[in-house]
Amino acid sequence: MKKLLIVLILSVFSMSIYAQQRGGWDPEARLKQQTDALIKELSLDKETGKKLLEINKKYMEKQMKMWEEMRDGSGDREGMREKMEKMREDQEKEYKKLFTEEQFKKYKKYQEERMKRWRQGRGGRGR
Numbered sequence: 001m002k003k004l005l006i007v008l009i010l011s012v013f014s015m016s017i018y019a020q021q022r023g024g025w026d027p028e029a030r031l032k033q034q035t036d037a038l039i040k041e042l043s044l045d046k047e048t049g050k051k052l053l054e055i056n057k058k059y060m061e062k063q064m065k066m067w068e069e070m071r072d073g074s075g076d077r078e079g080m081r082e083k084m085e086k087m088r089e090d091q092e093k094e095y096k097k098l099f100t101e102e103q104f105k106k107y108k109k110y111q112e113e114r115m116k117r118w119r120q121g122r123g124g125r126g127r
Contacts, residue, residue, distance in 0.1 A: 035052055
């Protein structure tokens with residue numbers, strides 16, 4: 001689980017750096033894309049989807065603040081990793097309260113499949 005979380009954190013961090021190098025990253029568009037994918041995957045109703053968007057926005061803002069601290073040099077990698085891990089746990093707790101038991105199971109399976117695809121996509125890239 002810990003390895004999965006570290007890989008997830010690093011992937012999000014590297015995606016943001018890659019996107020910035022390619023001419024910008026629109027966090028609001030990314031937020032909507034990720035939220036819409038979950039709404040569709042979990043077959044959420046409008047009200048639940050709206051609450052999910054609020055949760056995701058809250059955590060996106062926290063992530064952006066941490067990344068800003070790292071870029072400014074005021075944060076340390078180990079500290080950031082720990083904060084990101086804690087933040088991910090807190091976000092999942094909110095998901096668990098929001099989703100039905102079945103939806104949460106689907107969410108966990110969806111996350112595992114995404115990580116599997118991500119790892120396969122990275123395939124022999126020297127890491």
